[in-house]
Amino acid sequence: MVGTKKGSMVKKGLTGTRGQKKTKKGGPLSLPPMINNTITIHHTKLRYFMASGGGSTVSVSIADMLGALGGICTVTNSVFKPWAGSFRIKRIRMWNGINSSGADESQCVLSWNSGTAGMQRDELKSEDVPQGATTTGMCEFKPPAKSLAGDWVCSTATASNLFSFSGSQGTIIDLEVAFTLSLAFVAATITITTGTLGGIYYLALDGAASNLVVPCHLPTTH
Numbered sequence: 001m002v003g004t005k006k007g008s009m010v011k012k013g014l015t016g017t018r019g020q021k022k023t024k025k026g027g028p029l030s031l032p033p034m035i036n037n038t039i040t041i042h043h044t045k046l047r048y049f050m051a052s053g054g055g056s057t058v059s060v061s062i063a064d065m066l067g068a069l070g071g072i073c074t075v076t077n078s079v080f081k082p083w084a085g086s087f088r089i090k091r092i093r094m095w096n097g098i099n100s101s102g103a104d105e106s107q108c109v110l111s112w113n114s115g116t117a118g119m120q121r122d123e124l125k126s127e128d129v130p131q132g133a134t135t136t137g138m139c140e141f142k143p144p145a146k147s148l149a150g151d152w153v154c155s156t157a158t159a160s161n162l163f164s165f166s167g168s169q170g171t172i173i174d175l176e177v178a179f180t181l182s183l184a185f186v187a188a189t190i191t192i193t194t195g196t197l198g199g200i201y202y203l204a205l206d207g208a209a210s211n212l213v214v215p216c217h218l219p220t221t222h
Contacts, residue, residue, distance in 0.1 A: 039181040043090070047216040048205050050097065050171040058206045058213060059164045062157050065089075066187045067203035068215070069179050073195035080190040080201065080208070080221075085182035086154040089162070089175070092141045097170025108139045110165035112147040141165075155187035173213060175205065195221050 046068065071082035096108040109126040125141065141163075143149035149162045167173075192208045195201060201221045205213040211222040 038183055040178065041180070042178050044177060044179075046175045046177070046202070046205075046218070048173040048175065048213045049216050050167055050169055050173065050213050052169060052212055055166060055168065056212075057164050057166045058210065060162050060206055061160045062153055062155070062162060063160075063188065063190060064203070064205065064207040065153075065162060065177075066155055067190050067207060068175070068205050069177070070200065070202045070218075071187075071190070073192070073197055073199045073201065073221075074189075075197075077195045077197055078192055080192045080195065080203070082155070082187040082190065083181055084155070084179040084187065085185035086152050087177055087179035088152045089143050089149045089177050091176045092163075092165075093174040093176075094139045094141070094165070094167055095137075095172040096139065097168040097172075108165075108167045108171065110139075110141045110163060112141075112143055112149060112163045113159070113161045115146055115148040115150065115159075154185045155182070156185050172216075173205065192221055 065087055066082040066084050067080065069082065069084040069087060071080050071084075073079065074081045092110060094108045094110070107126050107128045109124065111124060121144070125139070143163075147163075148159055153162070165173075190203070190208060192201075192203070199221075200219060202215045202218040203220060204211045204215065204222060208222045214220055
């Protein structure tokens with residue numbers, strides 16, 4: 001063969017570079033995958049201080065919880081809008097304050113509201129502090145499976161009270177909770193006495209009207 005060197009012949013019918021792969025045709029159409037659009041705070045801990053009302057029973061409603069998780073003062077300085085649409089309580093821990101008088105308020109008690117009437121064990125847990133004691137331990141409460149707080153609670157739920165508790169003045173309460181920002185569920189507004197328009201606040205655990213269990217280290221009002 002003229003014009004070629006030995007070993008450099010090109011075989012008839014072959015094109016392109018040796019080893020080149022053919023391009024696939026007719027592949028599947030690529031669509032965006034399904035995503036969860038919910039903005040979720042999976043775990044946060046809020047700390048409260050029982051400033052007054054030692055020994056009295058404090059009730060916490062769904063609206064109280066939504067206000068405690070934070071929101072913004074809108075429209076006027078008396079209208080508070082929570083930003084959470086749903087929440088789930090993981091546990092509540094309490095360190096009971098010392099009462100030197102030895103009265104009944106020197107104890108830590110919490111009871112959960114049942115989700116369905118009649119579907120709840122008759123149970124009461126407490127931690128008692130002897131008179132004159134200078135050190136107390138921690139008392140932990142977790143929502144039972146059939147309690148109202150035993151699952152996610154949305155802002156449109158019709159039930160009101162979630163749980164009730166009592167402790168002496170000075171009690172520290174840690175609330176461990178997960179919550180979602182409003183999406184499909186929008187919480188109702190809460191009336192407060194004083195606030196700055198556009199201000200961000202975290203309300204008392206027992207609500208702005210009662211305001212006995214106030215948040216520690218967070219901007220708050222009532």
